[in-house]
Amino acid sequence: MTPSPAPIAVALDAPDLATAARWAGLVAPHVTTVKVGLELYLRHGPDVVAAVREAGELSVFLDLKLHDIPNTVAGAARAVSRLRPSILTVHASGGPAMIQAAVEGAPGARIAAVTVLTSMTEADLAAVGLAGPAEAAVRRLAAMAVTAGATAVVCSPHEVAAVRAEVGPDVLLITPGVRPEGGGTQDQARVATPERALADGADLLVIGRPITGAEDPGAAAAAIAAALRKAG
Numbered sequence: 001m002t003p004s005p006a007p008i009a010v011a012l013d014a015p016d017l018a019t020a021a022r023w024a025g026l027v028a029p030h031v032t033t034v035k036v037g038l039e040l041y042l043r044h045g046p047d048v049v050a051a052v053r054e055a056g057e058l059s060v061f062l063d064l065k066l067h068d069i070p071n072t073v074a075g076a077a078r079a080v081s082r083l084r085p086s087i088l089t090v091h092a093s094g095g096p097a098m099i100q101a102a103v104e105g106a107p108g109a110r111i112a113a114v115t116v117l118t119s120m121t122e123a124d125l126a127a128v129g130l131a132g133p134a135e136a137a138v139r140r141l142a143a144m145a146v147t148a149g150a151t152a153v154v155c156s157p158h159e160v161a162a163v164r165a166e167v168g169p170d171v172l173l174i175t176p177g178v179r180p181e182g183g184g185t186q187d188q189a190r191v192a193t194p195e196r197a198l199a200d201g202a203d204l205l206v207i208g209r210p211i212t213g214a215e216d217p218g219a220a221a222a223a224i225a226a227a228l229r230k231a232g
């Protein structure tokens with residue numbers, strides 16, 4: 001019997017559509033979701049969503065991290081809602097009116113509020129005027145976003161347990177910054193293993209380079225999925 005796909009969104013941060021579609025096809029048997037982000041969407045636009053959908057039975061997570069005035073974000077959300085993404089990201093720091101505008105603009109998608117980027121260190125936070133531990137800012141932004149209508153929150157694995165305590169069981173918690181044991185962290189700062197992130201309350205793990213940078217992305221996705229099943 002084929003095991004059910006793991007709650008992983010593979011970040012398809014590819015330079016071209018053919019590579020993205022190839023990665024999507026390779027990982028499709030092992031994961032629930034693929035994530036189309038800025039690089040791919042800005043280069044290929046809506047075509048990329050159709051191309052990765054054709055590659056397999058996958059939910060499409062559109063990670064555009066919208067951040068603008070409410071009217072502009074509402075229009076952008078309306079523009080992409082016809083692509084039927086399962087998840088659409090906005091920056092939580094855009095505030096409650098902006099988040100509400102995204103929710104109204106894309107009623108068929110889950111609006112996911114990105115709290116504090118997983119690449120940011122405490123020093124980076126201080127540099128942008130967010131003093132104090134990341135966890136406090138993440139909790140505050142998550143609570144505000146959910147009150148404004150977001151039904152998903154993006155945070156690092158370091159804060160996911162605190163966010164779960166803050167927002168309750170019904171909000172989808174998404175964690176990038178996930179690295180299997182022994183992997184490099186690249187530009188990520190607040191990281192943990194896939195097993196740890198799930199145990200601490202994440203519902204969906206965003207994993208890019210540990211899978212797409214592997215010689216065989218399908219095998220890398222299968223190995224992480226198997227490790228998660230074993231741990232769970």
Ligand SMILES: O=C(O)c1cc(=O)[nH]c(=O)n1[C@@H]1O[C@H](COP(=O)(O)O)[C@@H](O)[C@H]1O
Pocket residue numbers: 011012013037063089114116117118119154155176177178186188206207208209210
């Ligand atoms: O919204 C995101 O998905 C996101 C938020 C965040 O705080 N950190 C973060 O890394 N991401 C995305 O998650 C993916 C992580 O990729 P890897 O570092 O290659 O696993 C990238 O596509 C990022 O754009």
